[in-house]
Amino acid sequence: MMTDIITETIDRIKMTVPEDRVLIKEPMGRHTSFRIGGPAEAFVLVNNEEELSAALAAVSGSGAEHMLIGNGSNLLVSDEGYPGIMIKLSGDFESITQCADDPHRIRAGAAALMSRVSAFLTERGLSGFEFASGIPGSIGGAVFMNAGAYGGEIKDVVRSVRVMDADGSNARDVSGEDMGFAYRHSKAQDGGMIILSAEMEFTPDDQSEIAARVSELSAKRNAKQPVNYPSAGSTFKRPVGGFAAALIEQSGLKGYRVGGAEVSEKHSGFVINTGGATCEDVLAVMRHVREKVLEDSGIELEPEVRLINCSL
Ligand SMILES: Cc1cc2nc3c(=O)[nH]c(=O)nc-3n(C[C@H](O)[C@H](O)[C@H](O)COP(=O)(O)OP(=O)(O)OC[C@H]3O[C@@H](n4cnc5c(N)ncnc54)[C@H](O)[C@@H]3O)c2cc1C
Structure with a gap:
């Protein structure tokens, strides 16, 4: 049964996030690559920083259990579900743009999928992300996990990360060096850091060569996994x-x-x-x-x- 704290927190979230993006008793098996997991008390899709900030302020103010979910590709959720509020980034957080002051850099929102980022970079002849093209997660999840494959890790390309505190305040940029990246670890795992977007740097290369490397790694993945x-x-x-x-x-x-x-x-x-x-x-x-x-x-x-x- 839903507790009063959860009900009150959901009501507060609905003051900022439209009701059709606040899903009640949402089965987590729909949002995980394992296709496993009972219902979350609420599943909230936030489209921009303002909505995220308001949702985080509501959950942290009430003490309701909550967590951020990326693309759900590294999660095993209980059959009983999640006794709190899952927050998923969408809308503005899916954007990918080339930096105006440096064409070798891009900024990808935390909800942008690795496959989309890879396609964006290939189209623009920017190399350095091929290793990550087949990882089925989002940029937020990849930064959180310091995802890696085929000798590369997200830390190799991330120059800075835009983050927010867990209570929805203090949006700021943190340099790649200050993210505490290690094998499948980042500072975000130590608590309280919400990833909004990442600025990443690449090197120019021939589009067809980048595309060939992406296909080769994809074929390797399909053959082995x-x-x-x-x-x-x-x-x-x-x-x-x-x-x-x-x-x-x-x-x-x-x-x-x-x-x-x-x-x-x-x-x-x-x-x-x-x-x-x-x-x-x-x-x-x-x-x-x-x-x-x-x-x-x-x-x-x-x-x-x-x-x-x-x-x-
Ligand atoms: C078939 C398959 C192949 C895979 N291959 C690889 C591989 O080669 N290399 C590899 O490293 N991983 C791999 N993975 C695992 C997974 O894809 C990665 O760990 C990925 O980085 C997870 O991203 P996600 O968006 O799905 O995160 P989720 O699984 O949704 O979340 C993972 C963690 O990140 C946190 N999180 C997500 N977004 C944010 C945010 N914006 N702010 C704060 N915290 C956040 C969540 O709270 C959670 O604790 C694979 C998975 C599958 C299913």
Whole structure:
């Protein structure tokens, strides 16, 4: 049942955000690449900084549980759902523009998808983002996670990030060096930093060569990853001194299955939803994988997927 705090907070949000963008009891399986997750008490789409600021002020003022969601491609949400307010950026936050004072730089809103940013850059003959073209997330999620692939990481191209405090105040620019980027980590994970947009720098190159590199990496991805099944990408982070997928395979866990969740036969670093998997199915697979790998190799795997309202 919805608590008074949530109801009052939703009413306050509706004073700024139009009612048709405040969805009640919205199933999170509709917003996650895993296609898993029960309902969020409310799911709010904010189209600009003013709406975001008002929504954040309302949730932080009331103490209602809340979180930002990007494209939902790195999340495992509980079957019970989320007992609070999910905020998703859209509208103005999807914009991508070339900087007027430096044509090698672009500014992408936090809700811009990596695939769109990649297409924008290819069209303008700007290279340096090819590594990220196939990551199915948003710029906000990529900065938050310091997403990376094929030897590149978002930190390599980000020059500054426009952020806001968790209470919706103090919008400001933070330099790339001050974002505390490390392997699948940024300062935003330490709490309280909302990513609004990122300015990124690239080098000029021939359009067709950039397009060829993007296609080559896409073909590699399709060949190695179970892209035709819902998942959240690599389930575990790369441990020091090894690769999660290799350790999982060495423990004989390829194809290990609970309910609809399975360690992918194609890439053992991925847990996939083969159809109708619940969050509990995925967690059961993850727990078993962690235990068996620890027993066999002495290495403790840490989840890369962010667990929402559930735990291992
Ligand atoms: C098939 C597949 C392949 C993948 N391949 C890769 C890969 O090669 N490399 C890689 O790094 N990842 C990969 N991933 C994982 C995922 O795409 C990345 O982690 C991505 O960066 C997540 O972005 P998102 O927008 O989906 O964020 P979400 O999953 O929605 O959110 C992730 C975290 O970011 C936070 N967040 C999102 N937006 C904001 C914001 N604006 N401000 C503050 N916090 C925010 C959320 O609160 C959450 O904690 C893959 C996933 C899939 C499904």
